[in-house]
Amino acid sequence: MYDLxxxxxxxIDPAAGIDGPRxxxxxxxxxxxxxxxxTPADARRVVDVRxxxxxxxxxxxxxxxxxxxxxxxxxxxxxxLARGVTSVLDFGTAGGLIFDGFRKFVIDRAETRxxxxxxxxxxxxxxxxxxxxxxxxxxxxxxCSVENVERVVASNRDVIVGIKIRCTANLAENGRNExxxxxxxxxxxDRVGLPLVIHSPNSSLSMEHxxxxxxxxxxxxxxxxxxxxxxxxxxxxxxxxxxxxxxxxVLLDVGHGxxxxxxxxxxxxxEQGVKxxxxxxxxxxxxxxxxxxxxxxxxxxxxxLGLDLPDVIRRTTQFPAKFLQRESELGTLQPxxxxxxTVLELxxxxxxxxxxxxxxxxxxxxxxxxxxxxxxxxxxxxxxxS
Numbered sequence: 001m002y003d004l005x006x007x008x009x010x011x012i013d014p015a016a017g018i019d020g021p022r023x024x025x026x027x028x029x030x031x032x033x034x035x036x037x038x039t040p041a042d043a044r045r046v047v048d049v050r051x052x053x054x055x056x057x058x059x060x061x062x063x064x065x066x067x068x069x070x071x072x073x074x075x076x077x078x079x080x081l082a083r084g085v086t087s088v089l090d091f092g093t094a095g096g097l098i099f100d101g102f103r104k105f106v107i108d109r110a111e112t113r114x115x116x117x118x119x120x121x122x123x124x125x126x127x128x129x130x131x132x133x134x135x136x137x138x139x140x141x142x143x144c145s146v147e148n149v150e151r152v153v154a155s156n157r158d159v160i161v162g163i164k165i166r167c168t169a170n171l172a173e174n175g176r177n178e179x180x181x182x183x184x185x186x187x188x189x190d191r192v193g194l195p196l197v198i199h200s201p202n203s204s205l206s207m208e209h210x211x212x213x214x215x216x217x218x219x220x221x222x223x224x225x226x227x228x229x230x231x232x233x234x235x236x237x238x239x240x241x242x243x244x245x246x247x248x249x250v251l252l253d254v255g256h257g258x259x260x261x262x263x264x265x266x267x268x269x270x271e272q273g274v275k276x277x278x279x280x281x282x283x284x285x286x287x288x289x290x291x292x293x294x295x296x297x298x299x300x301x302x303x304x305l306g307l308d309l310p311d312v313i314r315r316t317t318q319f320p321a322k323f324l325q326r327e328s329e330l331g332t333l334q335p336x337x338x339x340x341x342t343v344l345e346l347x348x349x350x351x352x353x354x355x356x357x358x359x360x361x362x363x364x365x366x367x368x369x370x371x372x373x374x375x376x377x378x379x380x381x382x383x384x385x386s
Protein backbone atom coordinates (compact mmCIF):
# COMPACT_ATOMS: atom_id res chain seq x y z
CA MET A 1 0.00 0.00 0.00
CA TYR A 2 1.62 3.25 -1.18
CA ASP A 3 0.85 6.61 0.43
CA LEU A 4 0.46 8.31 -2.94
CA UNK A 5 0.35 7.37 -6.61
CA UNK A 6 0.93 10.09 -9.20
CA UNK A 7 -0.72 8.38 -12.13
CA UNK A 8 -0.95 8.66 -15.92
CA UNK A 9 1.66 11.37 -16.33
CA UNK A 10 4.64 11.64 -18.66
CA UNK A 11 7.76 11.29 -16.50
CA ILE A 12 10.94 13.12 -17.45
CA ASP A 13 13.84 12.17 -15.19
CA PRO A 14 17.15 12.76 -17.00
CA ALA A 15 19.15 11.31 -14.10
CA ALA A 16 17.31 8.00 -14.44
CA GLY A 17 17.09 8.10 -18.24
CA ILE A 18 13.28 8.12 -18.20
CA ASP A 19 11.22 10.04 -20.75
CA GLY A 20 7.80 8.51 -21.18
CA PRO A 21 4.51 7.49 -19.55
CA ARG A 22 4.98 6.24 -16.00
CA UNK A 23 3.26 6.19 -12.62
CA UNK A 24 5.21 7.46 -9.58
CA UNK A 25 4.60 5.69 -6.27
CA UNK A 26 5.49 7.39 -2.98
CA UNK A 27 5.73 5.96 0.52
CA UNK A 28 7.13 7.43 3.72
CA UNK A 29 8.19 10.65 2.03
CA UNK A 30 10.38 8.87 -0.53
CA UNK A 31 10.02 7.56 -4.05
CA UNK A 32 8.96 3.91 -3.70
CA UNK A 33 8.71 2.87 -7.35
CA UNK A 34 8.44 4.06 -10.94
CA UNK A 35 5.76 1.89 -12.54
CA UNK A 36 4.88 1.16 -16.13
CA UNK A 37 1.45 2.54 -17.03
CA UNK A 38 -1.36 0.23 -15.94
CA THR A 39 0.70 -1.64 -13.34
CA PRO A 40 -1.71 -2.63 -10.53
CA ALA A 41 -0.91 -0.56 -7.43
CA ASP A 42 -2.78 0.15 -4.21
CA ALA A 43 -2.43 3.65 -2.82
CA ARG A 44 -4.19 5.67 -0.17
CA ARG A 45 -4.41 8.55 -2.61
CA VAL A 46 -4.22 8.65 -6.39
CA VAL A 47 -3.56 11.90 -8.28
CA ASP A 48 -4.42 11.70 -11.99
CA VAL A 49 -2.07 13.97 -13.97
CA ARG A 50 -2.77 12.75 -17.50
CA UNK A 51 -1.54 15.15 -20.18
CA UNK A 52 1.10 16.62 -17.90
CA UNK A 53 4.81 16.17 -17.22
CA UNK A 54 6.02 14.68 -13.94
CA UNK A 55 9.57 15.72 -13.11
CA UNK A 56 11.85 15.68 -10.07
CA UNK A 57 11.22 18.61 -7.76
CA UNK A 58 12.68 21.63 -9.51
CA UNK A 59 15.87 23.14 -8.06
CA UNK A 60 16.47 26.86 -8.47
CA UNK A 61 20.24 27.14 -8.39
CA UNK A 62 20.33 30.91 -7.75
CA UNK A 63 18.00 32.80 -5.37
CA UNK A 64 18.18 35.45 -2.62
CA UNK A 65 15.88 34.55 0.27
CA UNK A 66 16.91 36.45 3.42
CA UNK A 67 14.08 39.01 3.73
CA UNK A 68 14.27 41.72 6.35
CA UNK A 69 18.07 41.58 6.47
CA UNK A 70 19.22 41.81 2.85
CA UNK A 71 17.57 44.37 0.59
CA UNK A 72 17.52 41.63 -2.06
CA UNK A 73 15.75 39.08 0.15
CA UNK A 74 12.27 37.62 -0.47
CA UNK A 75 10.25 34.93 1.28
CA UNK A 76 11.25 31.56 -0.10
CA UNK A 77 8.06 29.49 0.24
CA UNK A 78 5.63 31.72 -1.69
CA UNK A 79 8.20 32.62 -4.34
CA UNK A 80 9.73 29.18 -4.86
CA LEU A 81 7.82 26.20 -3.42
CA ALA A 82 4.46 27.70 -4.37
CA ARG A 83 5.76 27.99 -7.95
CA GLY A 84 6.95 24.38 -8.29
CA VAL A 85 10.48 24.67 -6.84
CA THR A 86 11.22 22.25 -3.99
CA SER A 87 14.89 23.13 -3.38
CA VAL A 88 16.92 26.31 -3.76
CA LEU A 89 20.49 27.51 -3.45
CA ASP A 90 20.74 30.92 -1.80
CA PHE A 91 23.54 32.68 -3.65
CA GLY A 92 25.63 34.23 -0.92
CA THR A 93 23.03 36.56 0.58
CA ALA A 94 24.60 35.87 3.97
CA GLY A 95 28.23 36.11 4.98
CA GLY A 96 29.78 34.63 8.08
CA LEU A 97 28.73 37.46 10.42
CA ILE A 98 25.01 36.94 9.77
CA PHE A 99 24.83 33.30 8.70
CA ASP A 100 23.57 32.04 12.06
CA GLY A 101 20.52 34.26 11.63
CA PHE A 102 20.00 33.05 8.07
CA ARG A 103 20.09 29.47 9.27
CA LYS A 104 17.78 30.05 12.24
CA PHE A 105 15.13 32.17 10.54
CA VAL A 106 15.18 30.84 6.95
CA ILE A 107 16.94 27.52 6.39
CA ASP A 108 15.59 25.77 9.49
CA ARG A 109 12.06 27.16 9.15
CA ALA A 110 11.28 27.10 5.45
CA GLU A 111 9.24 24.36 3.88
CA THR A 112 11.37 24.78 0.76
CA ARG A 113 14.67 22.93 1.02
CA UNK A 114 17.35 25.67 1.30
CA UNK A 115 21.10 25.34 0.72
CA UNK A 116 23.55 28.23 0.66
CA UNK A 117 26.69 29.76 -0.71
CA UNK A 118 28.60 31.68 1.94
CA UNK A 119 29.68 35.16 0.91
CA UNK A 120 33.37 35.90 1.43
CA UNK A 121 32.33 39.26 2.94
CA UNK A 122 31.06 38.65 6.46
CA UNK A 123 28.19 41.16 6.23
CA UNK A 124 26.85 39.58 3.03
CA UNK A 125 24.42 41.49 0.85
CA UNK A 126 23.07 44.01 3.34
CA UNK A 127 24.08 47.03 1.23
CA UNK A 128 25.32 47.78 -2.25
CA UNK A 129 25.20 50.44 -4.95
CA UNK A 130 21.76 52.02 -4.66
CA UNK A 131 21.25 51.57 -0.91
CA UNK A 132 21.94 54.02 1.89
CA UNK A 133 24.79 53.91 2.61
CA UNK A 134 25.81 53.07 -0.95
CA UNK A 135 28.58 50.66 0.00
CA UNK A 136 29.31 47.39 -1.72
CA UNK A 137 30.34 44.39 0.33
CA UNK A 138 33.99 44.74 -0.79
CA UNK A 139 34.21 48.35 0.44
CA UNK A 140 36.33 47.22 3.40
CA UNK A 141 38.30 44.01 2.94
CA UNK A 142 38.60 43.55 6.68
CA UNK A 143 35.17 41.93 6.40
CA CYS A 144 36.64 39.26 4.10
CA SER A 145 38.05 37.03 6.83
CA VAL A 146 39.19 33.61 5.67
CA GLU A 147 39.26 32.44 9.29
CA ASN A 148 35.63 33.46 9.76
CA VAL A 149 34.67 31.50 6.64
CA GLU A 150 36.41 28.44 8.04
CA ARG A 151 34.58 28.76 11.36
CA VAL A 152 31.12 29.17 9.84
CA VAL A 153 31.54 26.41 7.25
CA ALA A 154 32.75 23.98 9.93
CA SER A 155 29.46 24.49 11.81
CA ASN A 156 27.21 24.38 8.73
CA ARG A 157 28.64 21.89 6.26
CA ASP A 158 25.24 20.25 5.90
CA VAL A 159 23.89 23.36 4.14
CA ILE A 160 26.85 25.46 2.89
CA VAL A 161 28.03 24.15 -0.49
CA GLY A 162 30.29 26.91 -1.86
CA ILE A 163 31.93 30.33 -1.45
CA LYS A 164 30.61 33.39 -3.32
CA ILE A 165 32.11 36.71 -4.39
CA ARG A 166 30.70 39.53 -6.51
CA CYS A 167 33.45 41.02 -8.68
CA THR A 168 31.86 44.28 -9.82
CA ALA A 169 33.73 47.58 -9.76
CA ASN A 170 31.10 49.67 -7.94
CA LEU A 171 30.86 47.07 -5.17
CA ALA A 172 34.60 47.19 -4.51
CA GLU A 173 35.62 50.83 -4.19
CA ASN A 174 35.57 51.41 -7.95
CA GLY A 175 37.43 48.16 -8.49
CA ARG A 176 40.32 48.87 -6.12
CA ASN A 177 39.45 45.92 -3.87
CA GLU A 178 38.43 43.37 -6.51
CA UNK A 179 41.78 41.72 -7.09
CA UNK A 180 42.57 41.19 -3.42
CA UNK A 181 38.97 40.27 -2.63
CA UNK A 182 39.01 37.59 -5.32
CA UNK A 183 42.29 36.21 -4.00
CA UNK A 184 40.77 35.99 -0.49
CA UNK A 185 37.70 34.20 -1.84
CA UNK A 186 39.91 31.73 -3.71
CA UNK A 187 41.95 31.13 -0.56
CA UNK A 188 38.79 30.61 1.53
CA UNK A 189 37.27 28.15 -0.94
CA ASP A 190 40.50 26.15 -1.02
CA ARG A 191 40.80 26.15 2.79
CA VAL A 192 37.29 24.71 3.27
CA GLY A 193 37.38 22.46 0.21
CA LEU A 194 34.30 23.94 -1.48
CA PRO A 195 33.70 25.38 -4.97
CA LEU A 196 34.22 29.07 -5.68
CA VAL A 197 31.37 30.94 -7.40
CA ILE A 198 32.07 34.28 -9.10
CA HIS A 199 29.72 37.03 -10.27
CA SER A 200 31.52 39.13 -12.91
CA PRO A 201 29.31 41.71 -14.72
CA ASN A 202 31.06 45.09 -14.98
CA SER A 203 34.15 43.91 -13.16
CA SER A 204 37.28 46.01 -13.46
CA LEU A 205 39.17 42.74 -13.84
CA SER A 206 39.44 40.99 -17.18
CA MET A 207 37.39 37.89 -17.87
CA GLU A 208 40.67 36.14 -18.60
CA HIS A 209 41.89 36.88 -15.06
CA UNK A 210 38.62 35.83 -13.46
CA UNK A 211 38.54 32.56 -15.38
CA UNK A 212 42.16 31.89 -14.42
CA UNK A 213 41.07 31.82 -10.76
CA UNK A 214 38.37 29.18 -11.38
CA UNK A 215 39.03 25.46 -11.15
CA UNK A 216 37.07 22.44 -12.34
CA UNK A 217 33.76 22.37 -10.48
CA UNK A 218 33.79 26.12 -9.77
CA UNK A 219 31.01 28.29 -11.21
CA UNK A 220 30.80 31.49 -13.23
CA UNK A 221 27.32 32.92 -12.71
CA UNK A 222 25.45 35.40 -14.96
CA UNK A 223 26.97 33.65 -17.97
CA UNK A 224 24.63 35.27 -20.54
CA UNK A 225 24.84 38.97 -19.63
CA UNK A 226 25.81 41.59 -22.20
CA UNK A 227 27.77 43.92 -19.94
CA UNK A 228 31.49 44.38 -19.44
CA UNK A 229 33.56 41.37 -18.38
CA UNK A 230 31.45 38.74 -20.11
CA UNK A 231 32.16 35.55 -22.01
CA UNK A 232 31.93 37.11 -25.49
CA UNK A 233 33.82 39.72 -27.47
CA UNK A 234 32.30 42.67 -29.34
CA UNK A 235 31.14 40.33 -32.10
CA UNK A 236 29.43 37.99 -29.62
CA UNK A 237 32.11 35.34 -30.16
CA UNK A 238 33.17 33.15 -27.23
CA UNK A 239 36.49 34.25 -25.78
CA UNK A 240 39.33 31.71 -26.22
CA UNK A 241 39.95 31.82 -22.46
CA UNK A 242 36.31 30.92 -21.88
CA UNK A 243 36.51 27.94 -24.21
CA UNK A 244 39.57 26.71 -22.33
CA UNK A 245 37.86 27.18 -18.97
CA UNK A 246 34.83 25.19 -20.07
CA UNK A 247 37.09 22.41 -21.35
CA UNK A 248 38.78 22.14 -17.96
CA UNK A 249 35.45 21.85 -16.12
CA VAL A 250 34.36 25.35 -15.09
CA LEU A 251 30.55 25.41 -14.80
CA LEU A 252 28.11 28.06 -16.04
CA ASP A 253 25.03 29.41 -14.27
CA VAL A 254 22.38 31.55 -15.97
CA GLY A 255 21.35 33.66 -12.94
CA HIS A 256 18.82 35.67 -14.99
CA GLY A 257 18.16 38.43 -12.46
CA UNK A 258 17.17 42.01 -13.07
CA UNK A 259 20.32 42.86 -15.05
CA UNK A 260 22.10 39.68 -16.15
CA UNK A 261 20.33 37.95 -19.04
CA UNK A 262 20.55 39.17 -22.64
CA UNK A 263 18.70 37.27 -25.39
CA UNK A 264 21.37 38.25 -27.93
CA UNK A 265 24.24 36.85 -25.88
CA UNK A 266 22.32 33.72 -24.91
CA UNK A 267 21.34 32.97 -28.50
CA UNK A 268 24.87 33.61 -29.79
CA UNK A 269 26.48 31.34 -27.21
CA UNK A 270 23.93 28.56 -27.70
CA GLU A 271 24.63 28.71 -31.43
CA GLN A 272 28.33 28.25 -30.60
CA GLY A 273 27.53 25.14 -28.58
CA VAL A 274 27.76 26.75 -25.13
CA LYS A 275 24.96 25.57 -22.86
CA UNK A 276 24.58 26.60 -19.21
CA UNK A 277 24.99 23.88 -16.63
CA UNK A 278 22.32 25.50 -14.47
CA UNK A 279 19.17 27.34 -15.59
CA UNK A 280 18.36 29.59 -12.65
CA UNK A 281 16.29 32.66 -11.89
CA UNK A 282 18.37 34.83 -9.52
CA UNK A 283 14.98 35.78 -8.11
CA UNK A 284 14.99 38.60 -5.56
CA UNK A 285 13.10 41.70 -4.44
CA UNK A 286 13.91 43.73 -7.55
CA UNK A 287 12.77 41.20 -10.18
CA UNK A 288 10.00 39.18 -8.55
CA UNK A 289 7.42 41.21 -10.48
CA UNK A 290 9.40 41.14 -13.71
CA UNK A 291 11.30 40.28 -15.71
CA UNK A 292 12.01 37.09 -13.72
CA UNK A 293 8.72 36.24 -11.92
CA UNK A 294 9.74 32.62 -11.13
CA UNK A 295 11.98 29.76 -12.26
CA UNK A 296 9.52 28.34 -14.81
CA UNK A 297 9.50 31.67 -16.68
CA UNK A 298 13.28 31.40 -17.08
CA UNK A 299 12.79 27.81 -18.26
CA UNK A 300 10.26 29.09 -20.82
CA UNK A 301 12.95 31.38 -22.25
CA UNK A 302 15.26 28.44 -22.89
CA UNK A 303 12.48 26.47 -24.56
CA UNK A 304 12.00 29.56 -26.72
CA LEU A 305 15.74 29.63 -27.49
CA GLY A 306 15.61 26.06 -28.77
CA LEU A 307 16.52 23.74 -25.89
CA ASP A 308 14.22 20.74 -25.69
CA LEU A 309 12.20 20.07 -22.54
CA PRO A 310 14.34 17.17 -21.19
CA ASP A 311 17.46 19.36 -21.56
CA VAL A 312 15.79 22.18 -19.64
CA ILE A 313 14.65 19.74 -16.94
CA ARG A 314 18.19 18.32 -16.67
CA ARG A 315 19.54 21.80 -15.92
CA THR A 316 16.94 22.43 -13.21
CA THR A 317 17.11 19.02 -11.52
CA GLN A 318 19.99 16.62 -12.20
CA PHE A 319 22.85 19.07 -12.64
CA PRO A 320 22.03 21.28 -9.61
CA ALA A 321 21.59 18.18 -7.45
CA LYS A 322 25.04 16.98 -8.52
CA PHE A 323 26.61 20.33 -7.57
CA LEU A 324 24.88 20.09 -4.18
CA GLN A 325 26.33 16.55 -3.85
CA ARG A 326 22.85 15.22 -3.21
CA GLU A 327 22.21 13.46 -6.51
CA SER A 328 20.90 10.28 -4.82
CA GLU A 329 18.42 12.35 -2.77
CA LEU A 330 17.37 15.23 -5.02
CA GLY A 331 16.92 15.91 -8.73
CA THR A 332 15.71 12.41 -9.51
CA LEU A 333 12.67 10.16 -9.12
CA GLN A 334 14.69 6.99 -8.63
CA PRO A 335 13.46 4.74 -5.80
CA UNK A 336 14.86 5.83 -2.44
CA UNK A 337 15.16 9.51 -3.36
CA UNK A 338 13.27 12.21 -1.52
CA UNK A 339 9.73 12.39 -2.89
CA UNK A 340 10.18 15.90 -4.26
CA UNK A 341 7.99 16.00 -7.36
CA THR A 342 6.81 18.79 -9.64
CA VAL A 343 3.97 18.34 -12.12
CA LEU A 344 4.08 20.70 -15.09
CA GLU A 345 1.58 21.56 -17.81
CA LEU A 346 3.18 22.61 -21.09
CA UNK A 347 0.73 25.14 -22.49
CA UNK A 348 0.66 26.15 -26.13
CA UNK A 349 0.05 29.86 -25.78
CA UNK A 350 1.73 33.08 -26.82
CA UNK A 351 3.54 34.81 -23.97
CA UNK A 352 5.78 37.85 -23.66
CA UNK A 353 9.32 36.95 -22.62
CA UNK A 354 11.47 39.90 -21.55
CA UNK A 355 15.20 39.81 -20.89
CA UNK A 356 17.15 41.99 -18.44
CA UNK A 357 17.81 44.61 -21.12
CA UNK A 358 14.10 45.20 -21.73
CA UNK A 359 13.96 43.27 -25.02
CA UNK A 360 10.75 41.30 -25.43
CA UNK A 361 10.24 38.24 -27.62
CA UNK A 362 7.06 36.22 -28.07
CA UNK A 363 7.21 32.63 -26.91
CA UNK A 364 4.72 29.98 -27.95
CA UNK A 365 5.06 27.54 -25.05
CA UNK A 366 4.72 28.12 -21.35
CA UNK A 367 5.29 25.84 -18.37
CA UNK A 368 2.87 26.04 -15.48
CA UNK A 369 3.18 23.97 -12.27
CA UNK A 370 -0.08 22.19 -11.39
CA UNK A 371 1.10 20.12 -8.40
CA UNK A 372 4.17 20.17 -6.17
CA UNK A 373 5.16 17.64 -3.52
CA UNK A 374 7.96 18.11 -1.00
CA UNK A 375 8.98 14.81 0.64
CA UNK A 376 5.64 13.38 -0.49
CA UNK A 377 3.56 16.15 1.06
CA UNK A 378 1.58 18.32 -1.33
CA UNK A 379 2.19 22.06 -1.08
CA UNK A 380 -0.14 24.80 -2.20
CA UNK A 381 0.52 26.70 -5.42
CA UNK A 382 0.26 30.40 -6.19
CA UNK A 383 -0.20 32.10 -9.56
CA UNK A 384 2.77 33.74 -11.23
CA UNK A 385 3.47 37.15 -9.63
CA SER A 386 1.83 39.98 -11.54
